Amino acid sequence: MAQADTDRPSVREATQQTIQEQYKEFTRDLTWEPTYVAREDMYPPEHAEGVYFKDWDKFDDPFRLYYKDYVRVQEKKEQGLHMVFDHAARYDFLSRVEETWLEGMKLFACGQGQTEYETCKDHMAIARYSPAPALRAAALYQSIDELRHAQNYAHYLRYANRKLPGFSGWATLFQNHWLYQGIRDAFEDLLTANPFEAIIGANVVLEIGFTNLNFVALPTVGAANYEHAWAQLQLTTQSDETRHMAIGQAMMRTLLEADERNLPILQDWLDKWTWRLYRVDALGGSIFFDYFAKNKVMSYKEAFQKYFVDDFIGGLLNDLGPHGLKEPRFLQDMLDEMDVTSHLVWKYLYQRKKMLWFKTFQPDEEDIVWLKEKYPGWQELVGDFWDDVRAGKDVDNLGLVPVCHLCHVACIFHSPDRPTLRGPIEYDGRQYWFCSPGCQWIFEREPQKYLQDKTIVDLALEGKVPADLDEFLKFSGITDPSLGGDLYANGSGNGSGRSNGSGAP
Amino acid sequence: MVRLELMAGEQADAVAAAARKLTPLVEVEALPGLVSISAPGRLTVSCSDVSEELGEPWDTRQLQVILANYTGFITKMNEEGVELRWMEDQARVGESKELGGKAGHGAG
Secondary structure: OOOOOOOOOOHHHHHOOOHHHHHHHHOHHHOOOOOOOOHHHHOOHHHHOOOOOOOHHHOOOOOOOOHHHHHHHHHHHHHHHHHHHHHHHHOOHHHHOOHHHHHHHHHHHHHHHHHHHHHHHHHHHHHHHOOOHHHHHHHHHHHHHHHHHHHHHHHHHHHHHOOOOOOOOHHHHHHHOHHHHHHHHHHHHHHOOOHHHHHHHHHHHHHHHHHHHHHHHHHHHHHHOOOHHHHHHHHHHHHHHHHHHHHHHHHHHHHHHHOOOHHHHHHHHHHHHHHHHHHHHHHHOHHHHHHHOOOOOOOHHHHHHHHHHHHHHHHHHHHHHHHOOOOOOOHHHHHHHOOOHHHHHHHHHHHOHHHOOOOEOOOOHHHHHHHHHHOOOHHHHHHHHHHHHHOOOOOOOOOOOOEOOOOOOEOOOOEOOEOOOEEEEEEOOEEEEEOOHHHHHHHHHOHHHHOOOOOHHHHHHOOOOOOOHHHHHHHHOOOOHHHOOEOOOOOOOOOOOOOOOOOOO | OEEEEEEOOHHHHHHHHHHHHHOOOOEEEEEOOEEEEEEOOEEEEEHHHHHHHHOOOOOHHHHHHHEEEEEOEEEEEOOOEEEEEOHHHHHHHHHOOOOOOOOOOOOO
16 A cells, blocks of 8 residues: 555645754754753653763654654554454454464463553653653654554454453453563563663663564464464554664664763663563563464574574674674573573473463474474473373473562573572572573662562462462463363363462462 | 565565665565565665655655564665665765765675
């Protein structure tokens, strides 16, 4: 649809102004010096702290977007998206989606909207309080973008929920379900971070590093599994992220060029957020490439290498390496985990399939050939486990597992030289355990922040989360236990064979 | 490499064709639902070239609607067109074609 906006002349056409002139008029020129309040009251100093920068007017938005153009662009995106949804609903596209992929959609869609909404809140604060006029304008658009995404994911849930169970109750699931604790915690960490740290975390690491995996690579996998409405939703979301990426890149470059004291600060935030967000992506994203996809396009390992390592890290170092920026501190740990990540997550979920609102399944012969080809150590790692499943053994494990005190993800990841559990370290007579050196490092940078944070296991031990399994499932947002279980096993997931009374993961 | 990834369709094809005019080493790859347009070091697209391909007016606002992803640094986004490059390549900019410029060799 390459139609020009002939129906309404743009401001540009009407005034003959260049984009640069209009951008200046509608963003910078809307800034004024306050007269009846002090400047510090209008822009509280804590919103300009944490980095060394004086002339906030120097910061610029590479897209030079102003409100009227923003609305016109977004309107077109929305029309395009909802046309796809209408079409998909009219011709019942959902019934053609691979059933394995559809189970994954229950996990993805119930979690995505709230993360978008957290980012919306984050940018509303930047839009109001930032000392940089261009950043205030860009953050305002970004907060509206994130709200659009949150609403579109709610729309997707509604679209799917009309036909299938497992797409409702997302608010309780996101808040209380053990599988979402890691991602919820990461976004709450972002929301309570210094505003510039939040921009590095969200606009650089999340939106350049990880949305490429989840909003570019993954929709191509979704499309191969016939989920076209969701694929279009991911792409339209990502089309806004391109603007956010540009803001993040411009922010990093501007700060590095302005003052060399910013280098260690930015490096520190990059080190923290790459690991923090990698951990939740490894838990939530990896299994879509390697397991939920019946029609496989690329492995998580391949996608991670292309989009995260080559494009994001390579690009960042290419661009900002000359300013002294180095690769993230824990990159090697991520690469060391690549061969095991998705397989350990999938096994972990299969063992807890009665505590989920989507179904998991055993990989079939064809899957196993592919998995062994992409991951030569697969047989050694989980081959016996799946043999046991095939032999009909009860592999369920609903008991407590250690949860990392930083990322709130179960300590299930290991690599050739690294065990699953790290610690303990002691604060105020209490011991803290971690899943990785990265999480321990992040915790020890800011213990006062993370000491306040309780994991779901802490809450269970304190009696604040029900210990009885049925009560625990209700608390988690599981209204119908038959939604979990094995996709292909008759009668599984109906609650039979629960092994013990402890409900927490 | 710098890269634009666009939602597949008529506009994406026109942008790819326009990119080829200014950047000889451009590579175009079709992915499910996407068209990936990449080039070493620098990639420029002129709005007037895209308009000519499509046979109707086209500007960077329309690019924003279909722009799913990019790699590189956006050094220009205005009524003339869009330009992506990595900063290390700035030294070589003088040798390659500017938007609306005439002479030069392709970047990289």
